[in-house]
Amino acid sequence: MEYRHIIDSDRCKGCGLCVDVCPQKVLEISCEINTKGYFPAYQARPEDCIFCATCCLMCPDVAITISENVHDFAEQEI
Amino acid sequence: MSKTFKKPECLSDLHTHYCPGCTHGIIHRLVAEVIDELGIKGRTVGIAPVGCAVLAYNYFTFDFQEAAHGRAPAMATGIKRVRPDLIVFTYQGDGDLASIGMGEIIHAANRGEKFTTIFVNNAVYGMTGGQMAPTTMPDQRTTTSPFGRNVKEVGMxxxxxxxxxxxxxxxxxxxxxxxxxxxxVRAKKAIKKAFQYQIEGRCFSLVEVVSTCPTNWGLTPVQAIKWAEETMLPYYKLGEFKVPE
Amino acid sequence: MEIDLDGIVIIAGNYGSGKTEVSINLAVNKKRSGIDVCIADLDLVNPYFRTREVKGLLSELGIDVIVPPEKYLQADLPILSPVISGMIRQPCGLTLLDAGGDDVGVNVLAALADSLGGKKYNMIQVVNPFRPFTDTVKGCLKMRSEIEKASKMTINGIIGNANLIDETSVEDIYNGYDFVKQLSKESRLPLRFVTVAAALMPDIDTTRFHCPVLQIERQLVPPWKRAVSIKPVI
Amino acid sequence: MGKVLMKGNEAIGEAAIRAGCLNYFAYPITPQSEVAEYLSRRMPEVGGMFLQGESEVAVSYMLFGASACGERVFTTSSSPGVSLMSEGLSYISGAQCPAVFVNIMRGGPGLGGILPSQGDYFQATKGGGHGDYRLLVMAPASVQEAVEMVMTAFPLAEKYRNPVMILGDGLIGQMMEPVEFPDDLASEPVNKDDWATSGMDTRKSENRNLVKSLYLSSEELNKHNLHLKAKYDRMRREEIRYEKYNIDCDYKALIVSYGTMSRVCKTAIDNLKKEDFKVGMIRPQTLFPFPEKAVNEAASKNSCKIVISIEMSMGQMVEDVERAVIGKRPVRWYGKCGGDVPTPEEVIDVIKSMVKEA
Known part of the structure; x- marks a missing residue:
């Protein structure tokens, strides 16, 4: 099964809780500002992601999703 | 187990007004997930408090009422007494529930009103700007306890x-x-259990959730979760305090 | 027919059955026939229209009226005058205890058990079939058993007090009489008397009744009405 | 069903049931506790619901919650209790929920006393709670009228999505009068699907409903308040009720009085008539909206020298009477409170001396 880890950068408030709890240290806070004026989290090392969803669990803003349907997300990203 | 993760249906698309790292968002999501999983969206009525979660009604996609400070348990009582078939929950903070609404919550619990209360305890008044709450920790500084909570004057x-x-x-x-x-993970299980007890018409249920307020605590979100763990959890012990027989 | 009642008489009944008005008029009636009368206001539950409102008038007639101390007369407090137990221990010709309404109103009697112990008394239930909860025989019997339970005492008679105050018709009085007659039969409690408002008296054929009639000169009236003036006892 | 003899408080409770309201939350307070006592027996007989709340504050929100999910609901209290409910009244009005409140007034301020009074006129008609809200206020003068007003109150509350208050004084609650319950005043609750939080399944709707009184933007809040004002203006056009008494003669004085006080005034007017001293009366049955036009017209009669507001309060309604008369005639006040109800004789003396001075 193939999974996708997506951070909706405009939903993200850059609180960094996901960065703190990621067991693989995949995430970091970006230097680029989002439309709301926050510096969002991003996957600095996506290859290390094990899709454990710990970051999703901790995110207060439901900004992170994990999908197994690649096509759905391709559409959403447009 | 599926590894996918997405926003529950009962949560609206709106971005919340909460500060970065505020755990209200997590608790909202857990409640929404539980209502999704139990399939009770069409008969659920939520009650928003006065406090930071005053706009909680914007973030859910089912019927909602907005209460006055502390009165949510009385409103929930009103609903459950006239429409016992509805699933009702109040979402209240520590100023709302433990201070101005103490009478309402105790009597609703004591009457065994069959609704669910999600009680968010972050040891401070959020909405009004960081004043001392009944749950503020000893020596914790707030805007109305600038030298720290003096338990000799205001109690524990x-x-x-x-x-x-x-x-x-x-x-x-x-x-x-x-x-x-x-x-x-445990909190979600507890919230689900609380709603299940309600659905079965068994008892009043309350889930206190120890959470954070980085902004009013003057900490970063990550420092805040550590402060809560180190300072609050030893005092506010986690666990089930009462389970119906 | 004379009303045959003396000694300790407790007037009980449901809320608004007319206990107080009956008590006042019974007191006056007995006083007129030369019997010493004292009356105690035991109504701790009703805030308005109590015996205490007509204390002055009854005192003028030479009737002893026991009410709570003057300063608490209009208080929202359940005050039981200590004089009451004394008056029970040494009753006069007719000692009337005007209890409060329903089972709640007679609770106080249980508190007087020590004084009443071993004494002979009559506890009588006032019934107005135009009142809710006592508009059926069944309702009256239920009220009776609730009162007996709360007071720990036994009811041994009935007073028929059928009325719609100013709107009472002759027909209402006759129907009310038939009702209490039936109640008396089913409960096996004697019908002690029925009441008729003074103004209606001329239109009533009292030979229709097989019990005494107490004429009611209404005293407990709202402020825009005048009470029926009671002539002094000679 | 024929007439029954009922205490005002019992009749009020029964009237709500007959109107189709089977939900009652309350907290005991003299002189209206008989409503709760009566309904605690009666509600189980009709499959209704009675709950004694922990305080009047809580009770007002029980009403709010129940009403907000679309059910008919009412409560009763007396002056100090209504003060506590005023917070809820403000929220319920702001959230536009229908509910019926009965205030059997006792003397105040503070604990005051338990005897009849009309001291809550301002509280009822001018608001009591915070913000720009109004209650539709009806004042019965007899037990029968209390029954009819309670029964009318439910459809009115639903028509305006606003609380309705029945303002009676202690005597209305405590006295006994024969009553009849008119069948034609019973009414079914209206459909509330467009706003009530009755559960989406109940409405078979995909859209959720939200009951709230919070408006964060000033523009929205102003708009909301203008909407409320438009409702209150509509009440002023459509709901004014009053009784004229002895108004077809050339009266020297016009009395304005309501509730128990108006019955004393009627006796006074009748007695004065025997002396050929003519006095007219307007008895407001709605205190908000106040029958301004009727009072103004009655005051304008050539023979009328003076308008007297007679109240069991220290001069509250007189302010509305003055507003209505707009300086056309001198307006005076007479009143007593705390249970000391003026007698017909006192009222006669007052009228005579005020007419003489005018």
Whole structure:
């Protein structure tokens, strides 16, 4: 099964809780500002992601999703 | 187990007004997930408090009422007494529930009203700007306890879960937290259990959730979850305090 | 027919059955026939229209009226005058205890058990079939058993007090009489008397009744009405 | 069903049931506790619901919650209790929920006393709670009228999505009068699907409903308040009720009085008539909206020298009477409170001396 880890950068408030709890240290806070004026989290090392969803669990803003349907997300990203 | 993760249906698309790292968002999501999973969206009525979660009604996609400060348990009582078929929950903070609404919550719990209360304890008044709450920790600085909570003058923080579990009326009373992923998993289970007790018409249920307020605590979100863990959790012990027989 | 009642008489009944008005008029009636009368206001539950409102008038007639101390007369407090137990221990010709309404109103009697112990008394239930909860025989019997339970005493008679105050018709009085007659039969409690408002008296054929009639000169009236003036006892 | 003899408080409770309201939350307070006592027996007989709340504050929100999910609901209290409910009244009005409140007034301020009074006129008609809200206020003068007003109150509350208050004084609650319950005043609750939080399944709707009184933007809040004002203006056009008494003669004085006080005034007017001293009366049955036009017209009669507001309060309604008369005639006040109800004789003396001075 193939999974996708997506951070909706405009939903993200850059609180960094996901960065703190990621067991693989995949995430970091970006230097680029989002439309709301926050510096969002991003996957600095996506290859290390094990899709454990710990970051999703901790995110207060439901900004992170994990999908197994690649096509759905391709559409959403447009 | 599926590894996918997405926003629950009961949560609206709106971005919340909460500060970065505020754990209200996590608790909202858990409640929404539970209502999704139980399939009760069409008969659920939520009650928003006065406090930071005053706009909670914007973030859910089912019927909602907005209460005055502390009065949510009375409104929930009103609904459940005239429409016992509805699933009703109040979402209240520590100023709302443990201070101005103490009378309402104790009597609702003692009557065994069959609704669910999600009680968010972050040891401070959020909405009004960081004043001392009944649950503020000893020596914790707030805008109305600038030298730290002086327990000799204002007493010790109130432990709501313990207080309510002292009532003889059967109920489900538990304290959970969302400051660590493993706590979040447990908190969701507790919230689900609380709603299930309600659906079965068994008892009043309350889930106290130890959470954070980085902005008013003057900490970063990550420092805040650590402060909650180190300072609050030893005092506010997690666990089930009362389970109906 | 004379009303045959003396000694300790407790007037009980449901809320608004007319206990107080009956008590006042019974007191006056007995006083007129030369019997010493004292009356105690035991109504601790009703805030308005109590015996205490007509204390002055009854005192003028030479009737002893026991009410709570003057300063508490209009208080929202359940005050039981200590004089009451004394008056029970040494009753006069007719000692009337005007109890409060329903089972709640007679609770106080249980508190007087020590004084009443071993004494002979009559506890009588006032019934107005135009009142809710006592508009059926069944309702009256239920009220009776609730009163007996709360007071720990036994009811041994009935007073028929059928009325719609100013709107009472002759027909209402006759129907009310038939009702209490039936109640008396089913409960096996004697019908002690029925009441008729003074103004209606001329239109009533009292030979229709097989019990005494107490004429009611209404005293407990709202402020825009005048009470029926009671002539002094000679 | 024929007439029954009922205490005002019992009749009020029964009237709500007959109107189709089977939900009652309350907290005991003299002189209206008989409503709760009556309904605690009666509600189980009709499959209704009675709950004694922990305080009047809580009770007002029980009403709010129940009403907000679309059910008919009412409560009764007396002055100090209504003060506590005023917070809820403000929220319920702001959230536009229908509910019926009965205030059997006792003397105040503070604990005051338990005897009849009309001291809550301002509280009822001018608001009591915070913000720009109004209650539709009806004042019965007899037990029968209390029954009819309670029964009318439910459809009115639903028509305006606003609380309706029945303002009676202690005597209305405590006295006994024969009553009849008119069948034609019974009414079914209206459909509330467009706003009530009755559960989406109940409405078979995909859209959720939200009941709230919070408006964060000033523009929205102003708009909301203008909407409320438009409702209150509509009440002023459509709901004014009053009784004229002895108004077809050339009266020297016009009395304005309501509730128990108006019955004393009627006796006074009748007695004065025997002396050929003519006095007219307007008895407001709605206190908000106040019958301004009727009072103004009655005051304008050539023969009328003076308008007297007679109240069991220290001069509250007189302010509305003055507003209505707009300086056309001198307006005076007479009143007593705390249970000391003026007698017909006192009222006669007052009228005579005020007419003489005018």
């Amino acid at each position: 923080p109130i432990k709501i879960a313990e207080l309510l579990s002292a009532l003889e009326t059967p109920g489900y009373i538990t304290r959970q937290s969302v400051v660590k992923p493993k706590y979040i």
